[in-house]
Amino acid sequence: MNKISRVIRREEKLAVFPIACADHCAHLLNMNYSEVASDGTKLARALEHGYRIYQYDMVLVFSDPYVEAQALGCPVKFSPSPTLLGPRSNQSIDRTEEIIKAAEILKRKVDVPVFVSIKGPFSLASFLVGIEEFLKNLLANEETTSNTINTALEFQIKYLERLLKLGVNIFIGDPVASSSVISPKLFERFAFEPLLKLIKKIKEKELIAGVHVCGDTKPIIPILDELGADILSIEDITPKTRTLKMGGVSTETIFSGNQTKIEEEIKQALIESYLILATSCDVPMETDSKNIKLMMEIAGAYSND
């Protein structure tokens, strides 16, 4: 059995994944990022490269947060970085097939668990109408809000079913539902149920379900635990959880390359009995690869103690 699953079962203490995704891996290979984000074969090549040079314990198929939003009609640009240009229009570009292709290729090529990143229906819904408009409607117009979230959820259920057929694991990212943005009450009212539905579907197929929320999550830890996911990827891993935590090294630290700080944060994180040591979010594109290698090395040395 693979390391990630053993740590989830508390049969092993530590797995490692500095969240290196499409932008960073493409950067390593000098590949054009916008091509990588829209071509499954290239995406797989970039992600496989990252895996080969760093040798971490899982692979995450993530190109940018807007795959589903774009498929539903939101305009997106990729240069200099992925940017959502506006709410839903009638010009959709569907990249889900490319993501699926990349996942298929990677499943054949790497011998660690392959995860595909999808958006939580709450965050996806916020992209569809524009984040500010959406946030206001949470208070001003519950019905519109529920309708938008349902549209997002329906899309995600279909997309998820296609992914689960491949037998890949799933990470659901819901950044807009973070307590940096909305209250725990609104999280419970609008973000919780849709996440729960997706997680149940993943678990029915006995695949691994991860949830990623960046920003502040302290106030919602008990609710996140209720989701029953296998992995909780969060910025601040100090609160106690039932769910296995993932994180420990801030993206700022890994980007800065401050060796003492990287080591300190890892040491601090390893107080946890069981952990997927990771960065708090995907590593910034231009992160020096020696910083990530250093993280792999330090983690290796500590876990051999």
Added chain:
Amino acid sequence: MDFDNIKKAVVDMEVEKVKDLVTKLLKNKRLPEEILEKGLIAGMKEVGRLFSCKEYFVPEVLMASEAFYAGFDLVSPLIKTKQMKEKGKIIIGVVEGDIHDIGKNIVKVMLEASGYQVVDLGKDVPTEIFVDSVTRENPKILAMSALMTTTMMKMKDVVKSLEHKKLRNKVKVIIGGAPVNEDFAKRIGADGYGEDASAAVSLVEALIGE
């Protein structure tokens, strides 16, 4: 008290109620300046406080600012624009490559609520645009926001470019956003750093003071 009711309606995010109350007070010949200061602005100050202590989150702040603007739009045409001009013009924007504008928008609302005239350049703003608009608008303050370690260095570019164009001593530069701090502000030669929207207001007040 009348002003307190307006303040409360802003805090309670009640757009229509704010409009009604402001209209009523104006009919009763109350001074628009006073309605603005003691009602609307007092309300947004309280909203800022609630946000700082995590009782309010972004949706609540956005809705309260709708209520604020509903009243602001009624009184501002009656207040001599002179007064706002005197308090000073501020240019604000999120640096290039960065689209995180939620925080910037909140800072903007709080600055406007405090009586400053704010020119919003939006998000993903190239260095040249910041510099050009300093030339054109002649603001007292240039406020920049960045939420990513990968984009915060753009702030330094802007400061450098201002120096290069001999504009640096014409404008105070303030910065904010999760990855930056006081120390970073000093290092890049900015005049100040603010942790949140309330801090942004105090900072501006300290720099160009009343």
